[in-house]
Amino acid sequence: MIELEGRLSALRDHARAWADSLRDHALEADRHPDSLDRYLDLPAFSRLASLQIPPEYNDDPLEAGGHRFYLMDPLERVVCFEELARGDLGMLLGAPGAPMAGVLVAELGDDAQKEWFFEYVRKRPVWTFFGLTEPAGGSAALDLKTTLTARPDGAGWLLEGAKRHVGNATRADVGVIFARTGTGPLSVRAVLVETRSPGFTATPVDTLGLRAARLGEITLDSVEVPAERLLGRHLTSTRRGMWGWLRTFNLLRPTVAAMGIGVAQAAYDYVLTGRRVLRQDERIRLAGMGQRIEAVRQLTRRAAMAVAADPSDGYLASAAKMRAARVAEEVTMSAPEFFGPGALLEHPLLEKWARDARGIEYMEGTTNVQRLNVFAGLGRGKLGID
């Protein structure tokens, strides 16, 4: 059992206060995802944008309970993001800052690229994007079609292709795009791109849940990328591209699992406070839901500690993500049953959480993809099970 010690419980309590402010605006943000900039005054929004930046580039960390937090550590993220997702996952995903692109830049960027990117994000709240999924499919990421071609004059690169289901694509100023320079797996590279670049267009994609995350489709029509924006250029061919983004996914997956736990906890708490008197069978059912949430929480904390120790060890992270997506769906589908027929009409938050939970299945890879990873981990004896 991993209990939170003083430092992490201070972070959790701080995030809880932020979560309440997200909850206050959750339904409105879901209805009007194009005007999230109106929430920039919320600390949960403005402060998140200046976190998740490594200490060497960030002189404004979060202070809570006498401790400093940069939210670069996977366990810190898990603790903080579970609480924020309990407030509202749509708004959390729609917040400015560099939750995904920043982790990749920290892994693959050279000093000048880190300086440029983190300064960009820190100066003022800006949205960023992480462009990997393509219209032909996201699970087979190595089969991506977007091309990165060296310009004939040697002055950089040209991007050509399309991305789909990219969070914050229409609001972002800067982000990363994955593209291939050739045919083999080592030719998949990542570049930093500004959305004002000629040839870059982003249009919204309507979604059923997590609408505030404002997924978008990106079209790249001969977008010029300066040579210095190619990530991993200082690394060997085996250490850049796929190596970097697999580590990035491993580092981020416990956070996505924590988001699923947050959504499940929100629905569970709603039943607990909304139905103070329960029948015996309902009490047993609710207790079972609470136990399942706690079990996935423990697994997720272990997964976060495993990737913090070794970012290439993402097997537990896959197991946690898979279980969290399922518990989020189960609990958000069961919660309305405690309020009788018409619950989804009478309790708009329950209706929203049931929609939002479906999106977790797709973030950072579907359950089938996680299963393949867990299976590989079992074969290598990496899951602590003989």
Ligand SMILES: Cc1cc2nc3c(=O)[nH]c(=O)nc-3n(C[C@H](O)[C@H](O)[C@H](O)COP(=O)(O)OP(=O)(O)OC[C@H]3O[C@@H](n4cnc5c(N)ncnc54)[C@H](O)[C@@H]3O)c2cc1C
């Ligand atoms: C809220 C949200 C935010 C997102 N944010 C981003 C983002 O910021 N950037 C980004 O690039 N993408 C983002 N995505 C996209 C997400 O990464 C993809 O949806 C995901 O990778 C799955 O890809 P796909 O939708 O193309 O489905 P597909 O890959 O086409 O898969 C369809 C189905 O086939 C199954 N399948 C695929 N391959 C296999 C296999 N080998 N074995 C067994 N079954 C398989 C899958 O499990 C799934 O059920 C986001 C998605 C959501 C919902």
